[in-house]
Amino acid sequence: MSDVQTYDQHGEAGFGDYVLLLKPRVMSLVVFTALVGLLVAPVHMNPVLAVASVLFIALGGGASGALNMWWDADIDIRMRRTRNRPVPSGKVEAREALAIGLALSLISVAMLSLVANLVAGALLAFTIFFYAVVYSMLLKRTTPQNIVIGGAAGAFPPMIGWACATGDVSLQSMLMFALIFMWTPPHFWSLALFMKDDYSNAGVPMLTVTHGRKSTRRHIMAYTVLLAPVSLAAGFTSIGGPVYLASAVVLNAIFLMGAWSIWHRDEAVAEADGYAVEKRVFKFSLLYLFLHFVALLAEAVLHAAGLGGW
Template identity: 80%
Template structure:
C-alpha cells in the first residue's frame, strides 16, 4: 500500500495515539495508589525493584484500558466525552488496540512476577481480567450496577502494591481496596448526573438512565454513608495514625455534606445552576481520594522518624 493511500485512510497512528490507548489519566491514579500501597507496607523493597514493579502495574492498567477501548469502540463513538479516543476517531484500528492490550498485559504480568513475586503478578492478571472481561464485556452494558462491581478493578492497585512488598494480603490492603471500591460509585454517579446525554445516547444502563435521577441521588448518599466507616476505620490500623484520622474526618465530613446536598436537590434546581453542586462534588471526590492516600503516605514518612502512629 502506498504512503498516500495509508494517509487518506487515516490508518497511520502517531506514538501519542498508542499512549492514549493506555488511558494515561487513569494510569496516574493507578500509579499513585499502587505506590502508596507499596510504600506503606512494613517490608522494605529495593528502589529499582519498587520502580520496576510500579511501572509494570501501570503498564497492566494501561493494557486493560486498551482492551476496554477495543471492545467499547462502538459506544465510545456515540459519547461526546469519548468520541475523540484513537479507535472511534479512526487513528488506531480496533485490531491494533486488541493486540496492544493483549501484548502489554502479558509483558506486564510476567515482568511483575520477575520484579516482585508471583502473587502480585496473579493479582495484576486478575485485575486486567476483571476490568476487561467482567466489567467491560459482561457488566457495563447489562446492569446499572456496572459501576459498583466494576469499581473493584480500579481498587486493586494499592493491594497489588502491598503484595509487591509483602507477598500477601492483610487487613490494611483490604481496607485500601475497600476505600476505592466504596468511593467509585458516588464519584461516577455524580459525573453521570451532569453528563446525562452521553450515557443515554450510548445505551449504557447507567443508574441515571435505568432508575432515574432521583434514585441516583439517593444512591450517592447511601454509598457515601457506607464509605465513611471504611475510610475512617483505616486510621486505626497499623498504617493509620492521628494525621490520617484528622484528614479523613475532615474529608468525609465534606464528602458527606456534598452527597447530602445532591440528595436534597431535584432536577429543576440542578438545571437552574447547571449542576454546580454535582460538579463540585465530583471534583471534591478526586481530591478526597488523593488526600486519603497522601495522608497514608505522610503517616509512613512520620513513622520513619518515630512520629505518628498509635
C-alpha cells in the same frame, strides 16, 4: 462489540494517540495508589525493584485501558465524553488496540511476577481480567450495578503494591481496596448526573438511565455514608494514625455535605445552573481519594521517623 471495521481512519496515529489508548488519567491513579500501597507496607523493597514493580503495574493498567477501548469502541463513538478517543475517532484501529492490550497484559504480568513475586503478578492478572472481561464485557452493558461491582478493578492497585513488598494480602491492603471500591460509585454517579444523555444514547444501563436521576441522587448519599466508616477504619490499623484519621474526618465531612446537597437538589434547578453542585462534588471526589492516600503516605514517613502511629 460492533464490527471493528466500522471506524474510518482519519490519518496516521501519533505517539500521543497511543498514550491516550492506555488511559493515562486512569493510569496516574493506578500508579499513585499502587505506589502508596507499596510504600506503606511493613517490608521495604529494593528501590530499583520497587520502581520496576510500579512501572509494570502501570503497564498493566494501560493494558486494561487499551482492551477496554477496543471492546467499547462502538459505544464510545456515541458519547461526547469518549467519541474522540483513539479507536472511535479512527486514529488507532480496533485490532491494533486489542493487540497492544494483550501484549502489554502478558508483559506486565510476567515481569511483575519476576521482579516482585507471584502473588503480585497474579493480582495484576486478575485485575486486568476483571476490568476487561468482567466489567467491560459482562457488566457494563447489562446491569446498573456495573460501576458498583466493576469498581473492584480500580481498587486493586494498592493491594498489588502491598503484595509487591510483602508477598501477601492483609487487612491493611484490603482496607485500601475497600476505600477505593466504596468511593467509586458516588464518584461516577455524580459524573453521570451532569453527563446527561451520554449513557442513554450509548445504551449503557447506568443508574441514571435505569432508575432515574432522583434515585441516583439517593444512591450517591447512601454510598457516601457507607464510605465514611470504611475510610476511617484504616486510621486504626498499623498504616494509620492521627494525621490520617484527622484528614479522613475532614474529607468525609466535606464529601457528606456535598452528597447531601446532591440528594436534595431539584433536577430543574440543577439543570438551570449547569449542574454546578454535581460538578463540584465530582471534582472534590478526586481530591478526596488523592488526599486519603497522601495522608497514608504521610503516616508512613512519620512511622519511619518514629513519630507516627498510635
